[in-house]
Amino acid sequence: MISVTNKAKDKLSALRAKEGYSEEFNVRVSVKGGGCSGLMYDLIFDQNIREEDKVFEDKGIKILVDKKSLLYLLGTTLDFSDGLNGKGFQFINPNASRTCGCGESFAV
Secondary structure, three states: EEEEEHHHHHHHHHHHOOOOOOOEEEEEEEEOOOOOEEEEEEEEEEOOOOOOOOEEOOOOEEEOOOOHHHHHOOOOOOEEEEEEEEEEEEEEEEOOOOOOOOOEEEOO
């Protein structure tokens, strides 16, 4: 399961509307190689649900995850911070053994 906090839900809904995406566009979360810790999170709007995708829904937000990324993301919570120490989406990932200071990359 991948979940979203209320702050993340509100921000995703606002971004989807601001960027002109309809409700048919879901949130795709994936993991790619790179970043200072070895793996990076990727977050985009996508209306295509692939056969190999796992689909989660939390608080009305559909989250699409490809099979490879799912191994790294199970149990993750997507949050949004707008505080003084940084603004943006944050991944609270119980599978990560370490994360970088900006929270955009991790290692397992």
